[in-house]
Amino acid sequence: MRLKEKYQKEIVPELKEKFSYKNIALVPKLNKVVINIGFGKLAKEKEKITGIETVLTKISGQKPIMTKAKKSISAFKVREGMIIGAVTTLRGARMYDFVEKLVNITFPRVRDFRGISFKGIDRSGNMTLGFKDYSAFAELSASDLDTLHGLEISLSTTARKREEGIALFTALGFPFNKNEK
Numbered sequence: 001m002r003l004k005e006k007y008q009k010e011i012v013p014e015l016k017e018k019f020s021y022k023n024i025a026l027v028p029k030l031n032k033v034v035i036n037i038g039f040g041k042l043a044k045e046k047e048k049i050t051g052i053e054t055v056l057t058k059i060s061g062q063k064p065i066m067t068k069a070k071k072s073i074s075a076f077k078v079r080e081g082m083i084i085g086a087v088t089t090l091r092g093a094r095m096y097d098f099v100e101k102l103v104n105i106t107f108p109r110v111r112d113f114r115g116i117s118f119k120g121i122d123r124s125g126n127m128t129l130g131f132k133d134y135s136a137f138a139e140l141s142a143s144d145l146d147t148l149h150g151l152e153i154s155l156s157t158t159a160r161k162r163e164e165g166i167a168l169f170t171a172l173g174f175p176f177n178k179n180e181k
């Protein structure tokens with residue numbers, strides 16, 4: 001809960017002064033964190049799906065929801081109702097704990113990490129990150145790394161502009177690539 005306390009005691013006054021808000025409720029904050037894994041070619045292998053489900057459970061701290069295909073697409077060999085991904089949504093204390101682990105533990109463990117691109121932040125101040133493999137997460141052991149696949153993390157905020165989102169994520173400690181802007 002250190003990140004939430006830091007947000008309330010340091011970041012809120014800083015952002016309130018920077019953007020000259022008259023009300024604390026206008027200060028942008030994290031809404032939710034969505035962690036998503038698409039199975040792709042592994043969708044037909046049940047043991048791989050259960051392995052991915054346990055990996056996502058360890059990373060997020062809660063059980064994921066399995067997403068099913070809404071329509072059949074013959075080109076991708078997908079049938080309606082087939083399980084094609086897993087998603088979990090974090091809010092509240094779990095969200096702040098996950099973001100703190102992401103910033104302080106996971107990013108420093110990523111190989112050849114040069115910082116987050118500012119292009120990952122949309123005009124509403126939300127950020128989407130992609131990991132090519134999930135081996136950088138400290139919660140996982142070597143036995144969990146049997147099949148490496150991608151993982152997407154979306155951080156939703158109450159920011160109304162891109163600049164507010166960038167200021168919020170910078171204040172939260174996200175390591176941005178300073179050479180790019």
